[in-house]
Amino acid sequence: MMAMEKNADIHLKHKNLMELIKVFIFIVTSFILIVIPVFLPLGFCPDSLSYYTTINFSVSQYNFLSFEPFYWLIVYINQILFNANWTSFLLFFSVTYVILSVYLIKRYSILPVISFIIFMLLFYPNFGLIQIRNGVSIAFVWWALFDLLESKKLKFIIKIIIATFFHYSSIVFLLVLLLDKNHINKKFYLLLPLIGFLLGQYVFTIEFYQFIINYLPSFLKFKAQGYLDFVIYGPQEHKLNRINILNMYSLFNIMVYYLGLMIGSNDRYFITLEKILAFAIFSFFSFKTIPVFSFRISNDFYTFIVFLIPYILKNFKKEEKSLVYYSLVLILILLSLNIYIRHDLFNFSLL
Template sequence: MKSGVKNISQNSLLVFSAFFFIAFILILLAGFRPSGFDPDYYNYLETLTLDVKDFSFFSMEPLYWALVYLNKLLFNANPNSFFLIVATIFVSVSMYAIKKYSVNIFLSLILFLFLFFPDFGLIQIRNGMAIAVFWLAIHDLINNRTKNFIIKCVIATLFHYSLVISFIFIFFSKNKINKIFYIFLPLISFFIGKYLFTLENFKIIIPFLPSFLQFKANAYVSLMSTGVENSLTKINIINLKSLSFIIFYYLSILVTPKRENVTFWTMYIKVLGVGNAIWFMFYNVPVFSFRFSNTLFTIIVFLLPVVFQRFQKHSKIICIQIIILWTVLLSYNIFIKHEIFNFSVF
């Protein structure tokens, strides 16, 4: 018995040490990346020296500006210290959530490292901090800690306004799911987007949005009205990334999880389902489409491990290997092939 306890203790220490080491490396990579390595680097750099009176709470969120102020106060607006602070929040909270809630830490880490860290740890850093908090929030909801869920959703929204979408999940049941509805939800959403959520109809909705979303929406509509085509004004709704998430979605619906994971699986499916619905429903307003949907797509970090836990040992190993290979190839396609990062700065 003592030997068994000792082995468990050693394994726990090994896992903790590995997590700490990976987190430390990721934080250093994000904090000391070269100037101009990611597409938003200089946009954030411009905000670091602004006076408090110049903070715009319509363009960026209160907790982001709080970090800018803190960095200016403590580190004289040094960009490295700022990105280290942001990375520490994103990486530590994300990895804490994975360690605490994932049923397969290794698979969750692979998904996080290859699909989401490059995007939300280096580019969309405000959204990254918000998503990390949302991961904790959704598990509070699943575990009936509704008050904690609401508090964390407020914090997430103060990091990035797109997380206002997270509040809707308080109305979702974790105990039952209408599989037929969720199977057809992407198709229904596509037709709603095609015939109802057109750009003209979206303009009608804008005055009813919260003021901070009105500002963003009006800016995006003005951009689209220029007729210039870029990633903010036009998207290909069926690309390798969106197709991958659709496949993950349907695979997850069709596989019945283990009994002890049913409530988690149910809520994860609903989060991913809403993400897919938003992707198709708002494709006429691309920024809203990918801002909200990409946030919710991150739930696969927890969903896929639950799905593959259902398989037998040998088939599970094969499936996980396939998913890892696909994840690496998808990451290459998104971030390397499309030259998202500027490696020439090294």
């Protein structure tokens, strides 16, 4: 009996030690991710130059079509508190995005380490370094979704509004309210990517978008018109007009999606995350006539694979898990090389 109690005590101490090590790694890595933007040169991406030109704007110069209300609020607060310092401006977005994302991963992911690796390798470069407004917005969208799954509908709506005030595109996530979170029609969702491709190929043409844009609210119309004009008048050889539809990244997400459909779990978290991935793939194909719009909208939805993939991994047999984990890490490294080494978010052509 004493030996059993001693072994149990050793096991508990080892478990606690491993948990402390995980927390330490999370904290150190998060700190590194937070400070990276500070050391990047101005002009690292075109967005940074756009932001830099605004940090000294007076209130009368604020353009709420170009940037959202909370962006201008940060510009104003940064002027008052830090004399429009560029570093403090970057840190506000970086701290908010990384800390909130890591908190949500730790709280809601069933495999936080795996989720954190996916977050760091696939989504941090885009949302943490380039589309920093959208990064903070997506973190609030994540938070909102889990409120909705916990039947806190008002909190969901409030957080989506906050997200929209950081990036107007997040308003589309209000559509999640319409999803049946307890059941999935496998026949319909099996065909949804194909439906998206056919719509993108034959229905959602340039003429269709020119017609639809006229009915959008002004804060959405401004951006949409810019995307459309770039397709019509911009250089066709530009990478933003040449997204490779069947690339390594999209094929990876399609593989994850159909593996999820094969599982057939009744967990409402899993069902909702699977449906969000379905609409990511659908939007990527259906909006392909305007490549940069296709990428940006679908990538917002794709971010939820951070929470979906752990559900899928849990369903593999014990003897299969090692191979599956190694394969996942290898694919993530290949995809991240495209981002970190080739600096190409749009055309994953390693395949």
